Amino acid sequence: MSDVPRKNMWQVAVAAGPVAPDRLQDFLAARPGMRMNCGVVYGEFVVTSLPTEDALLIADETGDIRKGTKSVGVARQYTGVAGHVENAQVSVHLS
Structure with missing residues (x-):
């Protein structure tokens, strides 16, 4: 979802801005429900981005x-x- 070439938490956090990457990792690790919510958001993005109704993911x-x-x-x-x-x-x- 970002322009970062390697999609790991550290590099995405560095690209996101001024917050230290370890703080962002701690934030997500402490909230297991956050990962599930991210999955729902990305799932909705993918479904709305597929070109046709009969597309397959x-x-x-x-x-x-x-x-x-x-x-x-x-x-x-x-x-x-x-x-x-x-x-x-x-x-x-x-x-």
Whole structure:
């Protein structure tokens, strides 16, 4: 939704303005409902932006197995790629 090339919270916060990025991260982390509300807002934006009523939006959750823990979101979690709990990074892709 922004012009920031990499969409992580830190870079979006830096682009947003004068508030320190860690303060914005703390704000969103402390309010789990905020993430759900953001999903509703983005969902409404996507639905109203689709060119026709018969357009199709596909959400695909993908798990990538990771050996280390340096990448954002890496944790021991279930991923379909491995078929069990593994050190992985899960992402959601929309097309």
